[in-house]
Amino acid sequence: MNSLKTLTLKNILINNIHYNNYNKLFINNNILITKKYNYNLISIISNLYNFYKIIYYLNLNNIRFIFIYTFKNKYIKNLIKKISELTLNFYFLSSWKSGLFTNKTTINKKIILIKSIILFKKLLIKKYIKTKNIKLLKIILKLKSKLNKKLTTTKCLINKNILNSNFLIFLSPKKDIKIIKEAYLTNKIIIIFEQIKSKFSDFSITYLDNINKSKLLFYFSLFCSI
Secondary structure (H helix, E strand, O other): OOOOOOOOHHHHHHOOEEEEOOOOOOOOOOOEEEEEOOEEEEEHHHHHHHHHHHHHHHHHOOOOOEEEOOOOOHHHHHHHHHHHHHOOOEEEOOOOOOOOOOOHHHHHHHHHHHHHHHHHHHHHHHHHHHHOOHHHHHHHHHHHHHHHHOOHHHHHHHHHOHHHOOEEEEOOOOOOHHHHHHHHHOOOEEEEEOOOOOOOOOEEEOOOOHHHHHHHHHHHHHHHOO
């Protein structure tokens, strides 16, 4: 740090640090190096090392976690899907419905309803293949529309085990603060991609923009494949 005489991009990269100016908010002292010109200087290496230690422990114990990202960025969403599939973890990219974590009874009833609708639709499709009845086809299309529009969020839960997972990784924490607060109330472990550690999160991962977020996700997938 003695070589960091001026706050320039070159010196920041040489010293493996990142900076932000959220001085009034809490920052983990384990990654905070010092303050310079009213900026917090944070160790990128220490931050990522701690994150990968958490992921290594989860993989070692066969514990799965969920990527949560509801921001409208198709590139990041597709990347999350691929990484989740490669690492055998889960993802949630739909719009959030209040109570998914705190009102399990109602959500479970909705899941049972959706499973019933899906089963009924499959039976109708089999019957339609045999009879070619146009009325059946109309009913099938209505059921499909109902599943796609009104019950998208709950339908997503059927195969994602979101309700039972205790480890959540948020890639758009500012937008998903309602989900974070709800998860916080149910004592889930919350990891966020953000420059600061909020009072609702257990760990934060520093990034600069969507390009660096993509790189971090890519290296994360490589790490999980080792």
